Amino acid sequence: MVRVGDEVSNKQVIFRDYVIGSPKESDMYLTTGTIKLKVPEGSNAVLVKNLYLSCDPLMQFFMRKAEGPNGYLYYTPGSAIFGYGVAKVLDSGHPEFKAGDLVWGITGWEEYSLITKTTDTLIKIQHTDVPLSYYTGILGMPGMTSYAGFYEVGTPKKGEYVFVSAASGAVGQLIGQIAKLEGCYVVGSAGSKEKVDLLKNQLGFDEAFNYKEEQDLNTALKRYFPEGIDVYFEHVGGKMLDAVLLNMRHHGRIAVCGMISQYNLDEPEGIKNLLHIGFKWIQMKGYTHRNYYHLNPKFLDLVLPYIREKKMVYVEDIVEGLESGPAALVGLFSGRNFGKQVVVVARE
Amino acid sequence: MVRVGDEVSNKQVIFRDYVIGSPKESDMYLTTGTIKLKVPEGSNAVLVKNLYLSCDPLMQFFMRKAEGPNGYLYYTPGSAIFGYGVAKVLDSGHPEFKAGDLVWGITGWEEYSLITKTTDTLIKIQHTDVPLSYYTGILGMPGMTSYAGFYEVGTPKKGEYVFVSAASGAVGQLIGQIAKLEGCYVVGSAGSKEKVDLLKNQLGFDEAFNYKEEQDLNTALKRYFPEGIDVYFEHVGGKMLDAVLLNMRHHGRIAVCGMISQYNLDEPEGIKNLLHIGFKWIQMKGYTHRNYYHLNPKFLDLVLPYIREKKMVYVEDIVEGLESGPAALVGLFSGRNFGKQVVVVARE
Missing domain, CATH: 3.40.50.720 (NAD(P)-binding Rossmann-like Domain)
Structure with a gap:
């Protein structure tokens, strides 16, 4: 078991270079770096262990330098790609999050991430009696x-x-x-x-x-x-x-x-x-x-009961391990997935 | 001067036949028929003398049988075309209109029209201190x-x-x-x-x-x-x-x-x-x-004072006589008009 302050190995899905046209699996590669499991002194960042990563259509825009939705970030060649995911907080400099919290929001495609932009992209998970992976999809x-x-x-x-x-x-x-x-x-x-x-x-x-x-x-x-x-x-x-x-x-x-x-x-x-x-x-x-983060509580009030009572069906296409990530992501663009495409990094 | 009940000659712009592509002047022709200046017994129609006729882009859809805005009427080959206009009521079977009223709404391209569909297309003109032709345009x-x-x-x-x-x-x-x-x-x-x-x-x-x-x-x-x-x-x-x-x-x-x-x-x-x-x-x-007829009073409250105080400019391209109508209408589709295209049938 890892502890706060440890320097540990960190498997990552790295972005090779900007893409023209359809992204391919080879536009990403796996590598293993290291990370210190501690938020820098004085920062309001959050250090997380990533659990479930979401494959979303909008991620292909992050791979292009050409016209895309303004205000979105782009991937940096040589760095890990990012997207929505579910993660566990290991260390936090942010007043709203503490070690042990489960969160969903934008995180890296890697085992551990230091999330520095926490303004409105990280949401604390309050209800854990439903599958955590659902927060990449029906609850996220x-x-x-x-x-x-x-x-x-x-x-x-x-x-x-x-x-x-x-x-x-x-x-x-x-x-x-x-x-x-x-x-x-x-x-x-x-x-x-x-x-x-x-x-x-x-x-x-x-x-x-x-x-x-x-x-x-x-x-x-x-x-x-x-x-x-x-x-x-x-x-x-x-x-x-x-x-x-x-x-x-x-x-x-x-x-x-x-x-x-x-x-x-x-x-x-x-x-x-x-x-x-x-x-x-x-x-x-x-x-x-x-534009609708403020509706999150109302949204959960509606959907959570239906999920608990099994009045809603939700289908996930889950692959195991970061290694499976690039293929799963690219498969999304040809409709290869069956239901919501999720990549499991770790289950807890 | 004509009187209610007279049978008078009625110059008309007649629709020749359904058009494919761009309407031409020759898709219409002039003829002179007769009309009895009296609303049929028991009808709620309105009989009007037409003053100003409006040339509007949507009129080309009335000339085609192909796809156009649903719910619109189409012209009938052999009958007068119609469109928005300003007219004076000569006889009325409708409780909201009486002889002498000035109105704007859908009327025929002819000297006199029997308007049978008065539900929401005919509006009584309350303010006559501004040019009446404006009710084909800025006030219509x-x-x-x-x-x-x-x-x-x-x-x-x-x-x-x-x-x-x-x-x-x-x-x-x-x-x-x-x-x-x-x-x-x-x-x-x-x-x-x-x-x-x-x-x-x-x-x-x-x-x-x-x-x-x-x-x-x-x-x-x-x-x-x-x-x-x-x-x-x-x-x-x-x-x-x-x-x-x-x-x-x-x-x-x-x-x-x-x-x-x-x-x-x-x-x-x-x-x-x-x-x-x-x-x-x-x-x-x-x-x-x-969809916004209910806003007509608010609209007039806003625009009439600006027109009276000459804080708004309004440019009309006026041609005289029904004979000039077909050319004026067709000119609209090539942008030949300079300002709002109006056809004068009679000035009072």
């Missing part, structure tokens, strides 16, 4: 994203027609289930038969389809939404968005969380049906969980 | 559109950076002037030197540019908005929208009134920069004055 960033997307952006009402793309992903799973609990008609799209089965048979979606098997997405949407779509939760962009625009109803809302199909193209596909925004008074709105 | 549908677009959709705050395309048009003129009165920095684009001069020298825009003279719209926008755009009032679509998306700031808003550059293309241009909606949490929202 993707969960908050789903909650804000549903209640603050898309705002579907009982009886409305809701469409969720990438519906078996970390955000889609929860949005679909909240929509069902709120009395909406919910259809999801995903990229394999297994994912479609998951949506229909375990997550309670009214319908689901494999977009890869559809000749024409407009026809597919008309099949499931003969009266049109009230709210679309956008995670993929491109041709799906274009088809959705044709099928939106008056006063429809499109909550834009991401557009994963477009991130790695040299040039994004052109969207042709934006005229419908004007024709049908559609609202299309981008959002991030980062 | 485009005015209400500007008001709703500014205060309910785009919601620019004092000091924010505002961009208006088609800024010398009926809606753009007013939005730009409201934005200046509210303390925003306002830049407009238009399609000729004369229009740019109007914006800068008469309407008080901080800057204006001729989009036809710009090699690259992104570069042009960066010149006028080095810190980015907070609110964009969208009237043109296409390449301008794509360039604007690159230049929007975080939490920016795009109020979509129309996309006139796209209406007559066989296929709309593809918009490539929608990823920025997700990156920068942009809201893009389509709207119509039709």
